[in-house]
Amino acid sequence: MADLLTNNIIAELPFTDVQFTQQLNSIGNFSGSILLSGVNQTATNIMNGTIPAKTAIYVDRDGVLLWGGIVWSRTWSSKDQRLSINAREFESYLERRVITTTTAFTSQDPISIAKTLITNMQAATNGNIGIVLGSETSTSTVTKTYYSYELKTVYNAIRDLSKANNGFDFSIYVYYDINATPTKLLRFGSPRSGVAYSPTNTSIPVIELPGNLTEYEYPEDGVIAANKIYAVGAGSNEGKIIVSATDATKITDGWPLLEDQINYSDQTDTTLLGNFASAQVGAVSYPPTVIKTVMPTYIDPIIGSYQIGDDIRVRIKDDRFPNGLDTYYRLVAYNVTVGENRPEVVTMSLTISTY
Numbered sequence: 641m642a643d644l645l646t647n648n649i650i651a652e653l654p655f656t657d658v659q660f661t662q663q664l665n666s667i668g669n670f671s672g673s674i675l676l677s678g679v680n681q682t683a684t685n686i687m688n689g690t691i692p693a694k695t696a697i698y699v700d701r702d703g704v705l706l707w708g709g710i711v712w713s714r715t716w717s718s719k720d721q722r723l724s725i726n727a728r729e730f731e732s733y734l735e736r737r738v739i740t741t742t743t744a745f746t747s748q749d750p751i752s753i754a755k756t757l758i759t760n761m762q763a764a765t766n767g768n769i770g771i772v773l774g775s776e777t778s779t780s781t782v783t784k785t786y787y788s789y790e791l792k793t794v795y796n797a798i799r800d801l802s803k804a805n806n807g808f809d810f811s812i813y814v815y816y817d818i819n820a821t822p823t824k825l826l827r828f829g830s831p832r833s834g835v836a837y838s839p840t841n842t843s844i845p846v847i848e849l850p851g852n853l854t855e856y857e858y859p860e861d862g863v864i865a866a867n868k869i870y871a872v873g874a875g876s877n878e879g880k881i882i883v884s885a886t887d888a889t890k891i892t893d894g895w896p897l898l899e900d901q902i903n904y905s906d907q908t909d910t911t912l913l914g915n916f917a918s919a920q921v922g923a924v925s926y927p928p929t930v931i932k933t934v935m936p937t938y939i940d941p942i943i944g945s946y947q948i949g950d951d952i953r954v955r956i957k958d959d960r961f962p963n964g965l966d967t968y969y970r971l972v973a974y975n976v977t978v979g980e981n982r983p984e985v986v987t988m989s990l991t992i993s994t995y
Contacts, residue, residue, distance in 0.1 A: 641689040642696040644710060644733075647770050647822065651689030654679070655725070658978035660699055660707045662729070664833075664948045665802055665809055668973070670697060670709055670727040677721040690714050690725055696769075697727050698814060698822045704944045706976070708814035708824055730812040730824050733769055734795035737761050744785040750801040751778045751808055751828045757786075758826060761794050771812065771826050778830035780806050783909060790906055800904065803916050809833040809949055834949025837968040844968070845941035847933055847988070848955035854985070855934045858960060862927040866900035867891065869924075871917035873907040883910050885917035887925035900924070931969060931990040936983055937976060943986050946971060952990055967992075 641651040655672035662668040674686060681687060689695060692713050699707035709729040716723050741760070745753050755773050762768040782804050786792055802808050809829040817823045827833060837844050847853050867890040873881035891897065902920055907913055931954065937943035946952070948971055956965040969990035976986050 641685075641711075642698065642822065644694055644696045644769055645766060647696065649822075650695075651685040653684060653686060653689060656980060658699075659975060661973060661975040662707060662811075662948050663973040664811060664971075665799065666973075667731045667735075668707070668709070668729045670699070670707060671725065673722045673724045675722055686723065690723065696730075697725070701944060703816075705814045705816060705822060706944060708812070708822065730769070730771065730814075731795060734758075734761070734798065735793050737764075737767065737794045738791040739786045739794065739797060740788055740791065742786065742788045746783050747781045748783075749778050750780060750782045750804050751776055751830060753782060753784065754798045754801050754810070754828070755826075757794050757797055769824075771824055773826055774828065776808075776828040776830065778806065778808055778828075780804065780830075782912065792906065800907070803919055804912050806831040807915075807919060811948060813947075829949060832949065834947060834970070835951060837951040837953070844951055844953050845946050846953045846955065847935060847941070849958060851955070852939050853933055853935050853956075856956065857932040858929065859932075860927040860929050864900075865924055865927045866898045867895055867921065867925045868897060868899045869917045869921040870899065870901040871907075871913040871920075872901055872903045872905070873910070873913045874905060881908065881910060881913065883913040883917055885914060885921045887921050890925050929991065930972075931988075933988045933990065934985055935988075937986045938984065943976065948972065948974070952988065954990065 641653060642649050653674055655674055658672040660668065660670040679686065690711055692711050695711040697709055697711055698705055709727045710732055711725055711727045712732065713726045714723055739757065758771060758773060762771065782801065786797060798810060802810055809832050811827055811833070813825045813827050815823055835843065849856065867887040868884060870882055870884045875881050902916060904913060904916060950971050951968050952971050954965065954967055954969050969992060971988055972991050973989040974986050978984055
């Protein structure tokens with residue numbers, strides 16, 4: 641546990657029932673509880689070390705930081721004698737900061753715009769939580785104005801930018817620096833982050849059944865499938881800006897027309913809206929599949945040896961795939977359930993990479 645503003649370590653606490661999640665371009669969660677019965681609260685600094693919205697939490701496994709975030713709530717149960725903690729990754733702080741000064745960007749790199757928004761955010765009094773920025777750039781440009789009256793959150797601004805043109809990935813990566821101090825680095829990847837598959841890359845993790853997998857789920861969800869997407873921008877009534885994109889290959893293959901919409905009420909750039917629509921229809925034109933695989937954390941590939949955004953090779957041969965499945969998927973989220981009275985397991989969420 642650390643003070644959010646100073647990053648000073650203020651406690652190391654004996655959590656149980658621990659689960660934590662990482663998600664690409666989104667915000668993962670942490671939950672855990674502390675049995676207070678018989679614990680010296682003064683010596684362990686439990687109460688000061690878990691104050692919601694003021695305290696940071698880091699998860700260390702075998703000397704490697706796997707997760708970091710902010711404690712947002714805690715609940716005491718007198719019946720169970722337990723203090724339950726809920727936290728979210730450091731990206732959640734960006735949801736609690738808004739753009740209060742009108743700022744215009746003309747034909748600028750969207751990653752550079754995102755970095756400027758973070759720099760301006762951390763320049764405010766008590767607004768710097770120590771997010772470090774790297775040197776990444778992209779090859780695309782965006783023209784965008786953020787008006788003070790919109791009070792748009794920094795998180796929503798960056799997430800919208802990540803979908804522009806060729807797009808980019810973003811996540812806050814936690815690690816120990818050379819002084820063994822927990823550090824949070826906002827990383828960008830254009831058009832993607834993580835280790836990508838190539839015929840010459842032998843470092844891609846492999847998960848398989850039979851093998852290191854204990855179980856998996858293979859859902860296909862037609863409810864959210866769409867082969868024509870309408871991107872709705874600024875304006876009202878007849879003046880509302882609407883741009884659409886269609887996956888024509890699905891129409892020619894005999895699929896029924898399936899329509900949906902996405903909303904960007906502050907967006908006036910029709911080219912940008914078209915990019916949003918094209919990216920969305922590319923992701924959902926076939927009933928999206930997010931494979932969920934379950935495996936122990938301590939067998940190859942060991943937790944910590946891969947990161948969100950990496951490609952994973954999946955090989956399965958069973959009743960669902962009697963002829964075998966051998967495909968490269970992208971790791972977009974994982975959830976770790978820490979073992980106490982059961983094995984420690986990681987559940988991976990994998991999708992077909994669009995890059």
